[in-house]
Amino acid sequence: MxxxxxxxxxxxxxxxxxxxxxxxxxxxxxxxxxxxxxxxxxxxxxxxxxxxxxxxxxxxxxxxxxxxxxxxxxxxxxxxxxxxxxxxxxxxxxxxxxxxxxxxxxxxxxxxxxxxxxxxxxxxxxxxxxxxxxxxxxxxxxxxxxxxxxxxxxxxxxxxxxxxxxxxxxxxxxxxxxxxxDVVGVEICSAIKNIYSMIIGSGLRLNKSSSLFQKSLSEMKYITKQLNGKEDTVLTLAGVGDLYVSAAGGRNSKMGNYLGQGFTFKSAKKNFMANDTVEGEQLVREIAPYILKKFNSKKIPLMFQMIRAILKNKKFII
Ligand SMILES: NC(=O)c1ccc[n+]([C@@H]2O[C@H](COP(=O)([O-])OP(=O)(O)OC[C@H]3O[C@@H](n4cnc5c(N)ncnc54)[C@H](O)[C@@H]3O)[C@@H](O)[C@H]2O)c1
Missing domain, CATH: 3.40.50.720 (NAD(P)-binding Rossmann-like Domain)
Structure with missing residues (x-):
């Protein structure tokens, strides 16, 4: 015992x-x-x-x-x-x-x-x-x-x-x-999946969400490697496993859904999710200054669009 x-x-x-x-x-x-x-x-x-x-x-x-x-x-x-x-x-x-x-x-x-x-x-x-x-x-x-x-x-x-x-x-x-x-890789994947589940949620329909799912995995691999984790960790339970459950339901994908419908982040938060913590939003605010400075937007376009939608309150268009 x-x-x-x-x-x-x-x-x-x-x-x-x-x-x-x-x-x-x-x-x-x-x-x-x-x-x-x-x-x-x-x-x-x-x-x-x-x-x-x-x-x-x-x-x-x-x-x-x-x-x-x-x-x-x-x-x-x-x-x-x-x-x-x-x-x-x-x-x-x-x-x-x-x-x-x-x-x-x-x-x-x-x-x-x-x-x-x-x-x-x-x-x-x-x-x-x-x-x-x-x-x-x-x-x-x-x-x-x-x-x-x-x-x-x-x-x-x-x-x-x-x-x-x-x-x-x-x-x-x-x-x-x-x-x-791969402690670092596991931690990175389990955090950024909150942002990518918002992105997948914005697809609204299965066809679009599926393609966003695939693109999200590619970006997660790139980010994990850049931050000194192992690319392969994205394919473990901490990466794709956790991304699946978060994209299928929960507060991040719900917020993504509103963004996909054309609401800005501020209006979706105020009108539909005022009392909900959206972990993906919190993470964007924490890491965005670093990502914007150190990463190439062409390598991770979905992440850059989401940062723009949350920090600048621009419509999320992909
Ligand atoms: N590893 C896993 O298997 C797994 C699974 C689900 C969730 N999580 C993570 O676990 C964490 C907690 O999730 P939850 O679902 O229990 O959330 P919750 O909202 O039910 O509980 C949050 C906990 O954090 C505490 N807390 C909140 N703000 C605090 C502050 N400023 N100072 C000190 N304590 C504070 C709360 O009192 C509470 O104990 C989250 O980071 C979540 O992502 C991990």
């Missing part, structure tokens, strides 16, 4: 507790930010408002505090959204955390100091260079995992043995794990 701490009681962090508990681990969950999730997780029946299910009574809710880090864990899982990453990097450093870390969060950051795009694992390592860090990505709708529907994901660590050890701890009959050494 392992002791696992999940930081982030949103949909994904909470769903992740399901296979861990099925494998008889002692699972703790904490929520540093949202009152709604704190209320859900500390309630008697543990009804999760995002997942719309009751979580296991075996899941132990811990208030977020410094005492949390005085205890020892075999694994700490980070499942906050991208906006929580700087916060958690500071916290892990402050409390000198030595446990292995597994990051579920998807996204990229722009490092203003070094004028480069960096991944989440690189952000954490910048703060704590010796951190033992792995990433887990892939096509996983939290609601499906929470209901034990078959889900396949990929764990990446430069040391594949560590990735496999983690896989052994968390895999179940319904939670299947693949492995990769």
């Amino acid at each position: 392992k002791r696992i701490l999940i930081i982030g009681g949103g949909a994904m962090g909470s769903a992740f507790s399901v296979p861990c508990i099925d494998n008889n681990h002692k699972v703790f969950i904490t929520e540093p930010y949202s009152q709604r999730f704190i209320k859900n997780l500390s309630s008697k029946n543990k009804f999760h408002s995002g997942l719309k299910i009751n979580l296991s009574k075996k899941l132990i809710f811990k208030k977020y505090s410094k005492e949390l880090f005085l205890e020892k864990y075999d694994l700490i899982v980070v499942a906050l959204s991208l906006t929580g990453m700087d916060f958690i990097a500071k916290q892990l450093k402050k409390f000198k955390v030595k446990s292995p870390i597994l990051v579920l969060t998807k996204g990229l950051k722009y490092d203003k100091q070094n004028k480069h795009i960096i991944t989440i694992s690189q952000t954490l390592l910048k703060s704590i260079p010796k951190l033992n860090i792995s990433v887990l990505k892939g096509p996983c709708l939290a609601r499906e995992l929470a209901r034990k529907c078959q889900t396949s994901v990929i764990i990446a660590n430069k040391n594949i043995k560590i990735a496999k050890l983690l896989g052994k701890i968390i895999s179940t009959k319904y939670y299947l794990i693949e492995y990769s050494k």
